[in-house]
Amino acid sequence: xxxxxxxxxxxxxxxxxxxxxxxxxxxxMIMSKMEIVQNQKEKREIAYANAIVNxxxxxxxxxxxxxxFLTFTGKLFSFGLQVFTLFYGISLIQNGGDxxxxx
Numbered sequence: 136x137x138x139x140x141x142x143x144x145x146x147x148x149x150x151x152x153x154x155x156x157x158x159x160x161x162x163x164m165i166m167s168k169m170e171i172v173q174n175q176k177e178k179r180e181i182a183y184a185n186a187i188v189n190x191x192x193x194x195x196x197x198x199x200x201x202x203x204f205l206t207f208t209g210k211l212f213s214f215g216l217q218v219f220t221l222f223y224g225i226s227l228i229q230n231g232g233d234x235x236x237x238x
Contacts, residue, residue, distance in 0.1 A: 143205065146194075146201055147198060149194055150194040150195065150197075153191045157184075157188065160187060161184070
């Protein structure tokens with residue numbers, strides 16, 4: 136389980152870095168808006184901002200997929216454990232074993 140958490144931390148760090156980069160770029164655009172307009176760099180700045188947003192969207196999708204995978208894996212393991220316990224209990228009943236574990 137520690138491996139899964141380590142991988143989740145790596146994926147979240149990427150998302151956090153992209154979010155930080157987007158915030159820095161937005162602040163830079165706000166602070167130097169007159170310079171951008173005077174030097175006619177609007178299209179370049181907008182294209183760069185769009186690229187950052189697209190990267191953030193892809194990163195959010197990746198994090199969502201990974202977290203859904205972890206949730207599904209946990210539910211699948213839990214279901215498997217329940218089925219194993221059920222069949223083990225049934226086999227104990229059929230063989231006349233001690234049911235102290237289940238009571």
